[in-house]
Amino acid sequence: MAKITLDKIRHRYGASSDTEQDFALKEIDAVWSDGGAYALLGPSGCGKTTLLNIISGLLTPTEGAVLFDDRDVTMTPTSERQIAQVFQFPVVYDTMTVYDNLAFPLRNRGVPEDQIRVRVHEIARMLDLESMLRRRAAKLSADGKQKISLGRGLVRADVNVIMFDEPLTVIDPHLKWLLRSKLKELHQQVGVTMIYVTHDQTEALTFADQVVVMYDGTVVQVGTPVDLFEKPMHTFVGHFIGSPGMNVLPCEMAAGEAIFAGTAVPTASSATDLKSAVLEVGVRPQFVRFDTGGFPVEIVKVDDLGRYRIVEVRREGHSIKMIADEDEKIPSENPRVSFEPEHTRIYADGWVVN
């Protein structure tokens, strides 16, 4: 088990120039605590796999250092980093039994058979694989095989970190939640540092205590699921997390207040000096309300999603999405809306203004 320090890491593939755009991974400076559950979340091309490969040792960063506890492992090969990895596709030995698959990493390290037996049974119990230990791995379904891959990652007691790279890709949608919850439970039981890479918000937010959101090679926010929902630090976080994403609307400043389409919008940001930046206000659809004291809008569309409705309204050509519960009345005449000030923020060049 280990604390992981990323000390001013940057990475670029190939190119020799030193401009910021050439870096697939822009500077990251972070400390991830021992035993934590972290998720790296972002769309494809955001740099999350690059970062994962740097931590596992498959890539050496162009700049900076990786530390496990206080040991610099930047130049240490993967095989000597004591890490376990679980990939998108199950890696199992089809001809071996489930038991032998789980025992394999321990036998490789010369662990005595009696200790192996205890450990394999323990892990099999956690994963509900106990009744299948004697079966050949080839006979298992995709989710069964992926459980074996997870088990092989968990079976070693000496790992510094377990890394998961989109581990639920091949799992049937209706089985996904079972494995998602299993992983969370396993983390609580074994207490090893875990890093989970995904582009799926539900997987990331369900699994992790701390979610690292990446966009265009930059970490845009590290926070708890509640932080990401309630206080997006960047418009990308607001957009990418939550369905539908946060409304991002152009604004200007006048007398310290945000003005959207001619109306002052109270926010939780205290704006003082915002001259050059592109200014926007961000508010999630959950925090937009019909309010007779609000500003006038026109209703464009109502999507009935059964449990709630997504209402699209427009003000001076700007579309705003809001959530209305199934019993909530949608005004038929002169609709007006307002934003909850404590959940409305100003963003300058994409970044939140506090």
Added chain:
Amino acid sequence: MGIELRNVSKLIDGETHIYATDLTLQKGGFNVLLGTTLSGKTTLMRLMAGLERPTSGEVWFDGEDVTGVAVQKRSVAMVYQAFVNYPNLSVFDNIASPLRVARRPKAEIRERVEKISELLKLDSMLDRYPGELSGGQQQRTALARALVKNAALVLLDEPLANLDYKLREELRDELPKLFEDTGATVVYATSEPLEALMLGGFTAALHAGRVIQYGPTADIYRNPTSLLSARVFSDPPINTATVSKTEGRFALSEEISWPVPDAYANLADGAYTMGIRPHHLTLDESADNAVRISGTVLVAEISGSESVIHVNVHDNNWVSESHGVRPYEVGASAHLFMKVDRCLYFGGDGELLAS
């Protein structure tokens, strides 16, 4: 008018894939086929397209019997889950290909491809090749090719399944709009209830080769006629439990009971299956007309803006869904508020009992 299946069934290698089905999809409508893998969605589509011949029954299209008419002779377009494009043709040529096959004049081809590519935001990449596009752009190219034909029947078989969720969200919003003015009858297959709700229109709920309910999408979500229909159209799954009816009250346990609603007043006393959807079992105390139920948290799942808590309640594993992000530790206790006026009651045969 539109597409009509009259007593259509399909056996493949002696196995029934579709049981005798009557289904009429309105002309110009947006229709969703909702069901799990193997429920018969793809087979139904292939029957509609003319890619399969029904074992019995007839397929009618716009007032004409088209049973046995080959797909090439019908005005049909189909889009699959995997992005099917010609890798060696530019985006323009990919979209233009059905018009070239139909030998349309050059000027018309250019005009129609440009119009459709603008609609699908592909107009800036007409010279590129599929390999240079993102997954979403590739699937939009496949969609554009299906649209440019102005086919009278458009069949979309889980077209968004391979895309990431933000893109899916966007395209689900755009798709019904794209077809709105074309007059085409659209059939869209999906295994995701939420997707059906986002697409709107009409939905046929499918289970094991049978259409178990058909109607306006939000309507059949709210008013399932059977427990099976409620199960097909519920994600997370609908919660069920056995309740007993005595002296004008439904009871889940000795402590938890509520008055019988009017719609069920004539029901004989006895045991029934109750169903309650996860969003009617919330963590919000303010819920009107609710009874409080306590349980132990098994799992807390969090999407970006909704929380789904799995709870053990009276030996039932139930699921509760609430707005916002609500972290819960496994093993903690949670108080849930069940909106009893939203409960559905089913008989031994699984049919809804409300009068």
